Amino acid sequence: MTNRERKKKMALLRRKQRSRAKIFGTGERPRLQVFRSLKYISAQIIDDTHGHTLIAAHVKQLQTEGSRTQQAEALGKLIAKKAQTKQIRKVVFDRSGYKFHGRVKAFALGARAGGLEF
Numbered sequence: 587m588t589n590r591e592r593k594k595k596m597a598l599l600r601r602k603q604r605s606r607a608k609i610f611g612t613g614e615r616p617r618l619q620v621f622r623s624l625k626y627i628s629a630q631i632i633d634d635t636h637g638h639t640l641i642a643a644h645v646k647q648l649q650t651e652g653s654r655t656q657q658a659e660a661l662g663k664l665i666a667k668k669a670q671t672k673q674i675r676k677v678v679f680d681r682s683g684y685k686f687h688g689r690v691k692a693f694a695l696g697a698r699a700g701g702l703e704f
Contacts, residue, residue: 601683609680610634618665618677618704620684620693627658627689629665631677641668658689659696666700679704 587595611617611634620629630642643665650660669677677697684690698704 598683605680605683609678611678611680615676615678616640616674617680618697618702619680620682620690622682622684622689625654627654627661627693629661629693631665631669631674640672640674641665643668655689655692659692659699662693662696662698663700666697666702670701675701676703 609617611632613633613635617632617634618629619632620627626645628642628644631640632638633640643661645657645661648657648660648664650657652660669675679694679697681690681694686694694704
């Protein structure tokens with residue numbers, strides 16, 4: 587790992603820790619956390635007071651094809667659908683230090699279109 591890559595990774599980790607210090611999910615308004623890798627995207631809804639993952643979804647669960655941005659939007663709709671089966675309407679969005687751009691933004695728009703409020 588080069589010095590430039592190490593700096594980028596450490597900056598992402600610092601942003602993630604800084605946002606996690608401020609964002610906390612409760613039972614009535616859990617935290618919607620998103621993870622993005624180079625190839626996939628996954629998300630989970632977490633109740634931080636009890637430390638339980640309520641709902642989890644991954645792009646591999648989808649049967650859709652298309653660009654990674656389109657898959658992220660479909661994943662947002664899937665997790666919103668799963669959340670509504672558990673009577674979850676409002677969440678706190680945790681983008682994990684990633685910019686609100688591209689796949690993260692498409693995921694958020696898909697979740698909002700599916701009925702989640704954040």
